[in-house]
Amino acid sequence: MTRSKAPARGLSDMPESGFRPDLVAIGFFLVVALVFYGSLLWTGYLSLTNSRLIPSYEIVGFDQFARLVATPRWRTACVNLVILGAFGIAGSLALGTLLAILLDRDVRAEGLLRSIFLHPLALSLVITGLAWRWLLDPVTGIQSVLRGLGWSSFHLDWLADPDTAIYALVVASIWRSSGLVMIIMLAGLRGVDTDIWKAIRLEGIPLWRAYAQIVLPSLKLTIASCIILLMADVVRSYDLVIALTKGGPGFSTDLPAKFAVDHFFGRANIGLASAASVVILGFVASLLVPYLLIQRKGRA
Amino acid sequence: MIGVGIRGVTKSYGALPILRGIDLTIDPGEFVVLLGPSGCGKSTLLNIVAGLEPLDDGAIEIAGEDMTHADPSKRHLAMVFQSYALFPTMSVRQNLGFGMRINRVPKAEIVRRVQSVAALLQIEPLLDRKPAQLSGGQRQRVAIGRALVRSTRLCLFDEPLSNLDAQLRADMRVELRRLHADLGSTMIYVTHDQVEAMTLASRVAVINRGKVEQVDTPQKVYDRPATLFVARFVGSPAINLLEGVLMADRRFRSATGATVDLSGYAFASTPRPGTEVVLGVRPDDVRVAEAPARRGDALSAVPAFTESLGPRSLLWLELDGQRWSMYVDAKGGAIPTGPFEPGFDAADASLFDKTTGVRL
Numbered sequence: 001m002t003r004s005k006a007p008a009r010g011l012s013d014m015p016e017s018g019f020r021p022d023l024v025a026i027g028f029f030l031v032v033a034l035v036f037y038g039s040l041l042w043t044g045y046l047s048l049t050n051s052r053l054i055p056s057y058e059i060v061g062f063d064q065f066a067r068l069v070a071t072p073r074w075r076t077a078c079v080n081l082v083i084l085g086a087f088g089i090a091g092s093l094a095l096g097t098l099l100a101i102l103l104d105r106d107v108r109a110e111g112l113l114r115s116i117f118l119h120p121l122a123l124s125l126v127i128t129g130l131a132w133r134w135l136l137d138p139v140t141g142i143q144s145v146l147r148g149l150g151w152s153s154f155h156l157d158w159l160a161d162p163d164t165a166i167y168a169l170v171v172a173s174i175w176r177s178s179g180l181v182m183i184i185m186l187a188g189l190r191g192v193d194t195d196i197w198k199a200i201r202l203e204g205i206p207l208w209r210a211y212a213q214i215v216l217p218s219l220k221l222t223i224a225s226c227i228i229l230l231m232a233d234v235v236r237s238y239d240l241v242i243a244l245t246k247g248g249p250g251f252s253t254d255l256p257a258k259f260a261v262d263h264f265f266g267r268a269n270i271g272l273a274s275a276a277s278v279v280i281l282g283f284v285a286s287l288l289v290p291y292l293l294i295q296r297k298g299r300a
Numbered sequence: 301m302i303g304v305g306i307r308g309v310t311k312s313y314g315a316l317p318i319l320r321g322i323d324l325t326i327d328p329g330e331f332v333v334l335l336g337p338s339g340c341g342k343s344t345l346l347n348i349v350a351g352l353e354p355l356d357d358g359a360i361e362i363a364g365e366d367m368t369h370a371d372p373s374k375r376h377l378a379m380v381f382q383s384y385a386l387f388p389t390m391s392v393r394q395n396l397g398f399g400m401r402i403n404r405v406p407k408a409e410i411v412r413r414v415q416s417v418a419a420l421l422q423i424e425p426l427l428d429r430k431p432a433q434l435s436g437g438q439r440q441r442v443a444i445g446r447a448l449v450r451s452t453r454l455c456l457f458d459e460p461l462s463n464l465d466a467q468l469r470a471d472m473r474v475e476l477r478r479l480h481a482d483l484g485s486t487m488i489y490v491t492h493d494q495v496e497a498m499t500l501a502s503r504v505a506v507i508n509r510g511k512v513e514q515v516d517t518p519q520k521v522y523d524r525p526a527t528l529f530v531a532r533f534v535g536s537p538a539i540n541l542l543e544g545v546l547m548a549d550r551r552f553r554s555a556t557g558a559t560v561d562l563s564g565y566a567f568a569s570t571p572r573p574g575t576e577v578v579l580g581v582r583p584d585d586v587r588v589a590e591a592p593a594r595r596g597d598a599l600s601a602v603p604a605f606t607e608s609l610g611p612r613s614l615l616w617l618e619l620d621g622q623r624w625s626m627y628v629d630a631k632g633g634a635i636p637t638g639p640f641e642p643g644f645d646a647a648d649a650s651l652f653d654k655t656t657g658v659r660l
Contacts, residue, residue, distance in 0.1 A: 195382065195383045195384070195458075198347075198372075198381060201351075201352060201373065202377075202378070202450075203373060203398070203450065204372075204373025204374075205399070205402050213390075213398075214390075218387070
């Protein structure tokens, strides 16, 4: 009698294969929960302690944050983040959009140009940084080439000057990111209804006004996506700094991410580094604000 | 109100000919519908008139001036598009006024014209909304409004109603007729919908494969189609057709030997016996023969099935291997059930040369 149960089993539970999709997913969630959120919480906790070389669990409140704010190097890093963010994002957005518009206006050899401009994105940031370090190096780069051609007074030593080194980073980051903006904006421009263009021509609207007042405003969600992607790039731009300037000269091109890594692993100041990390987390979280605002507006 | 002259316009995309020599004169104040199946070149023709596409050969005259190479904005015309083409980030008011702002029209004049068009189309309550907040019908009104603000002298319509549902389409048809009557604008309207063509046009130009097949009033196009294509394309249910040969005594003989007396038919020229022809009769003109000839060579139809249309029914027939249809009174009860002899007035029929498709 007991054996009669066996044939009643459905196809849905096949114990023979031993494959349980839910178990696989649980494993994945556990890894995310432990590694990602666990580390996050632990870092948050450490930022409230007096940890130095090794983690200590003695809570000292917000002392580390106070010290962080008082550290000139951290303040420089934050100012640099703002410079890199403002100029880098504005530059990439402007250049990328311009390239996309030019490509959209039926330039010849679009495929070739598209891959050329997109190419930097495929390169590792370390290579990008290295390439620009050579280009901007007075001895090996653009300066020596132009002087060799006879322009002996030409001067380009941004990397050597603490006041201008951060702008070398800005240039490299624009060079790297504008291809991404271009490709996203090009997709957006291609999506504009051809009838809208016909109406624009019929009304005799000049091209620049058509882009400035009709086409680009209608792509504001596309532009917002670009900005969010670029902001994320800026906040975590650690490798570009390492490859291009190593934070120098002095600490003039330091960025928050590099500050945190240096203090974690180089300067053995886990408490301060954790505080810096928490602040960076705050920056990242604030990126979501415009995104949420747009989403909410879209629903209204 | 301005006229439009289309003179020998040709256009091809690469090796593919789209327009093969179009000649059409549109008088001031006319409502001309360009009717044809998709891909016949009617939208291309409209874009060429608007200057939105270059032509290969020929000329476009607007208001008596040669406008073949003029910029679209200089052609004194406005256009309404299938997808409405409203500027999405601007309010209705800005959509209506933007073109005038670009062209430096004084502010007071912009306000006045926007107001008057908004009143005409009853879209005043919508003026401060964005296009995304409007329904399809409202968007179409705004699109028409934008065209009217620009020009009331010549308006081009590129399938403006095809994105609307059936009820709204019927409403907008009436609206367009009213606008045309009120404003007296010259209108050129592209559609593949024959109902729109029939109800709106003062003249219909039927286009097929880049050629104008017939230009006439809607009734003429329906009653006396100039070609076999026009006969087939216009009319729903489709015209009844029967292939055969023309005989010496102005009789038509089908492949199976049934004959029809065509002595009442108004031939365009003296018919040549032996010509292979196609006979066409509108379903409205077919009836049960009152005085059956009872000859061996009379037409004979077998009822297949009926479709009820409310006031009357459509009776589908099997006639000489062809599918024919005719209307029968739903309430009269006189629906034939067995084979019978169909009749029609030869004057109402159409006869086409089978090889050229031209009306005889």
